[in-house]
Amino acid sequence: MSCWSGDDVIGWFEAAAEAAAARQTETLRRILERNRAAEYLRKWLGDADVQHLEASALESLFTSSVPLASHADLEPYIRRIADGETTPLLTQEPITTLSLSSGTTEGRPKYVPFTRHSSETTLQIFKLAAAYRSRVYPIREKGRVLEFIYSSKRYKTKGGITVGTATTHVYASEEFKMKQQQTKSYTCSPQEVISSGDYKQSTYCHLLLGIHHSDRVEYVTSTFAYSIVQAFRSFQEVWREICNDIREGTLSSRVTIPDVRRAVLEVLRPNPGLASRVEAKCQDLERRDWVGLIPELWPNAKYVYSIMTGSMQPYLSKLSHYAKNLALISAEYGSTESWIGVNLEPCTPPDKVTFAVIPTFSYFEFIPLHRQSHGGPDDFVEDDPVPLSQVKIGQEYEIVLTTFTGLYRYRLGDVVEVAGFYRNTPKLSFICRRKLILTVNIDKNTEKDLQSVVARGSQILRSTGAELVDFTSHADVGKQPGHYIIYWEIEGEVEEGLLGECCREMDAAFVDQGYVVSRKSNSIGPLELCIVEKGTFKKIMENFIANGAALSQFKTPRCTSNPVLLRILNVCTIKRFHSTAYAS
Template sequence: MKNLFLPLLIAATRLIKANFLRQTRHTAAVQEKFLLTLLREYQNTEVGRKYKLGEIKTVAEFQERIPILPYSSYEPYIERSAAGEANLLTPDPIVYITLTSGSTGKKKLIPATRRSQNILRNANLVSMGFLSDALRRRGQEFGKVLLTNSAQIWGKTSGGIDYGPASVGVMRMDKRLYEQLFSNPFETLLVGDSLARHYICLLFALCDRNLRGIIANFPMLILRTCNYLEKYGEELIQDIEKGTIAPWLELETSLRQQLEFQWVANPSRAKELREIIKNEGRLTPKQVWSELAFVGTARGGTSDFYFERFPSYFGDIPVFGAVFSSAEATFSMYPELDNDSSVLAIETGFFEFIPQDEWQSEHPKTLLATEVKPGQRYRILVSNYGGFFRYDIGDVIEVVGFYEKAPLIVFRHRLGGLISSTTEKTTESHATQVMQSLQQEFNILLEDFCLTLSEDDFPARYLVNIELVAGQALENSQAFLASFDDKLKEANTHYQISRKDTIPAPHLRILAPGSFAILRQRQLERGVPDSQLKFPHITEDRGFLGGLKVEMEIGL
């Protein structure tokens, strides 16, 4: 029965995706129906009574009567819900609370109900339908995947509700579905230690010659998995050959026993892998899984910077964005491989868009999904079954076209993700575009980067902090810095204007090897889950890189 599950699931996802496609031809009607149904079903919650949701009969009335609200407006209700009070934000019982990573801001608590999780599952199935069809057009088929995310619950609230990262809630509530998709057993995701979990996941996945995909929340995490595969290749092969699990791994005794019960020696596979190391000098995903068809991870924002390093591990294997989502909402699904644009998820929420010229307004006017224009950037608002109404998450998206009558959007940056020496407002999108181009121009690979501002200059100068990938060398640092300056002028006109007379010339700082690993460790120590690791590539926090060794600083 298990062998039949995946083909049946893929057939179902194609039907669900086809239905979604039909809905995109009627975007305005679908969005209106979603909103009015949501208002009717949530009118008797405490928030529903406060804003008299039951009296609202049109989209225009909704926009007129409900204010645009940030997280802080919902926080008191969520805290009371976590303590056990019912019917505050949602009429349905809250079954899980997501604790956001806080890696780029304050941690937030986000409630989930069975209904909101079902809606999220449907969006994931639509995404799988898009992926399956895209692979089929390439003559490939969808199959099992490697996932290394933790599935550990962090604890219970005072009201007895489980809490933890978003992916944990999703996987646990749909465990029977997802365990059919993973090449590694579900128990591998219960390992607490990050290195041990990645090692064990790789151990099982390496024995699946037909693995089709590798997925992780962010590209940086995909690269980390590749690094583990390369670094521990010999140890993994030895365990595969002998049917052992390395004794030096930090594993809970009971969990080690469960995993050892499922683990068997595979000498023939070990021989194949050892031959790869002999011929290639290392293990890479493209070499060890000949059927690998896709990598699933976040696209848009800063992702393109990390994609520069993907070919050394994956060759031309395509990258699929799956869904663009946060703990609060699912915003869109990706219809194609190797493409940053995604289709607005018109069945998961009611969406509004704040045009750029309204961002400073106290009461900004919003546009509906059918009113946005390609080439324009917007702040996106959502109302959904999580109990949020006109919620401003702070994400900036760009509309790049339409899929039938639903917008195609690309995530660009968080609203607060910018730095200014004067008033130029350089965003993460500007920075990522420039650093990606510099890697190509100078044929180098960077481990990571972060733009900061100097402390002793006024106005402050830009500090371009980079760490080179091991074995890489920057031959002409002056030319690199000059090109950074020129490219940022091209990307950000306001920087170009201010650089003429007010902003001092930038400096390049080459950080010691391991610097960004130290930053990631600092995040882990702050309680950020390792599957949610990300950090700003631009920051006005002068102490963000404090304590890191600067090997060389270069000025123009």
Template sequence: MPEAPQTILSPASVPDEHRKALEFIEDVTANADQVQRRVLAEILAQNAPAEYLHRHGLPSRTAPDPDAFKRLIPVVTYEDIRPDILRIAHGDISSILSGRPISEFLTRFAARSRISGTSGGERKLMPMIEDELDRRSVLYSLLMPVMSQFVPGLDEGKGMYLLFVKSEARTPGGLIARPVLTSYYKSRHFLSQPFDPYNVLTSPNEAILCLDSYQSMYAQLLCGLIHRAEVVRVGAVFASGFIRAIRFLEKYWTRLCRDIRSGELDAEITDRAVREAVVRVLRPDPELARLIEAEFGRGSLQGIIPRLWPNTKYVDVIVTGAMAQYIPTLDFYSGGLPLTCTMYGSSECYFGLNLNPMCKPSEVSYTFIPTFAYFEFLPIHCSGNGRTEFDHRELVDLVDVKLGQEYELVVTTYAGK
């Protein structure tokens, strides 16, 4: 369930470059009801031409009334709108779900839903519009202003984040279909962002964008080792991905040491852009190679992260939900460094961030940022036989959720889903 806004430090006590971000968080969470009403009005005005709204009785000539929207538009699952999504995927450019042109699809494999019962293995297509990335990028811009309140000196070093893209496809109608993070890493918001001392990464963009997972991982870890003294935080999106990187390092550390010692990149890295990016920072460093060899020569990998990156202050990975199973392994590798979960999002929508990112993984909660979408909550009830039951007439707004009640999240987005 959503967390009530938490108290954050006064903007006067933080660097100037973070003041506006913290003021924004304070403003939109303190005025969540007003912001949510505005967001819903904007969504309905933008999507007034959408066939889907007219199909359910909303007028087509004026911006739909929010009260009429709540009364007439049903709560639906992906399966309910799948025929409309397939029309778009096959090239129908009319305003079906959105008043704006669909720019691409975000893909995901469905987990089982308590509402729909949909099981995993089905690839879902989430419609996106061009300006949705502008909106989602706001969440990324809030992460370091919050984190820097708890961890000093993050602007004095680099982050070793292991980031990867996946393959993309095209629908029969010609729209790109790709995972949400691939869409972001290939966007101007990631590739052309202005310099920010709080967001300097050791991984070159060329390595992040390389589709060959071996070459991408090898290059990113090599660059992370080259910049080891400057690394102040490490991470990946999911805990499982970061553990995979450590095991890759365990398997290939001798090759990496050879490259560092000689200043020559392994011949198996054949991607031209990746080679050129890595060669720009790779220099012969026999002392660093000896240090890495000595650490792996000790046998145990316990605490290997601070042993290789001694200035690391925390490990930034998602360790909630299904990722919680990896916490003991991460604790072993990290030597007890804090495990931080900073944000909450999905292919469908981005939701919010953790305003107490240094808390224990078991205590993680997220504060919804009410500008991202219109959020409603469906109370979950358990019947006498243990079955989960929903009553769509019980939908409540973001500001009306009750502490201790479990909810299914219902979102209405600017993209028309």
């Protein structure tokens, strides 16, 4: 597929989507044949002959013999791999690389097997998504892409297994290097900048080289929307330095890594005219609070492309601020464990985006979920899992994965709704992570519930011109009654009375009946709003990176019990407010 044209890759996907059910059976058969000697599979399937079974018999044997699994069920096998055991445990071929999931902010890293198949499917979905985007937003041959992408340092387990983030593995892969050479548009930054290991120096160089290539930039992208917002917040602080480097053809002393300096200076040449134009635009943008920063500085950019669903939704307001009239295109749906679906309709706003499942990447099952009308948002009744071919429009499901990398009937924890079909493969809307993040006793609130509450409370800020920069939460059960704490970092001045109103509004906005009843009976105490000083969430991000993660994979934890993060939050708290929403 590496040399396919855009039409070729679309033709491949449409054929797979048309025959989605058959492709799923083929995928399951290939996974089982490839890994049938693995200890985990032999435990459940024994010596079953999966090669010659008919499709329905194969799927029936697999789903009746192999149980649904969580990461905790597979972790003992993954730990044995990390410790250097070479016998086939999850896969027949040895696993030499493990990925760190993006949830590592909460403490002990979660390892996920990573193989060449992981890199190959990543490049496949990049190529497929680019082909659909180019139908709507054609890009110039040999244009540039301003990519805020970052590798982190990799390390070895005691058993000699390489560990790093999935994005780091991809950027280090031969497939990615080939993509950089073959693609129609390629990144502004050389490999040395991507893999510097210092996100501050990399960000500065990404911005500098983005300005250097400003007229050739076709679009702006990063893995997560957060990274783009973070980069342009940084630009507001360093643009004068960047203009000086453009003018003189030099590189700021803030960039100290020799390989990075050498690679960037090979590209730069003195350009006083460009420096003066950018300087004038930045002076004007500064007066306008940086509205439209992206189209002003990259006049030929056609869109901004990134993961914008789930925990990235709170950053869309600021991203729209920077992008102004540029299209915001939500990137593909996947996880550290597997890619799942592609965005076929790039014109769709991020809050309405759907993802067509790619039926050859993994074997997918879907657990039907039914919400109980009397219960909280996560009070689901489950039915037995169904295959991809049996899902129904309008039904919510939890996704179950069986992958080439050794995960079998793995509960992903994502709740999706089937919004329709593309040919015969379902189109999914991401709803939320199923995991509860806020609970004291009978109350049950998910990340989506918290986002809705914070959105309602932060509406009050808009009348003042202030802005919510970021937020997280904590269920404090150390004192009785337990209560929720929500931490806000805000930009701008807000009167204390107004912040107290924000606190009360959020407390009243929780609709979970367990929470409402508990607040009324005082078995959950008043909600607490803590305002933290400027830069607090940057410290949280830096703590995450210091523990080996990459900026491109960072997600602010929407709820935390991590003692290190709580220490940062509490030390940086400058004001506290308690709700009076349920005061008698």
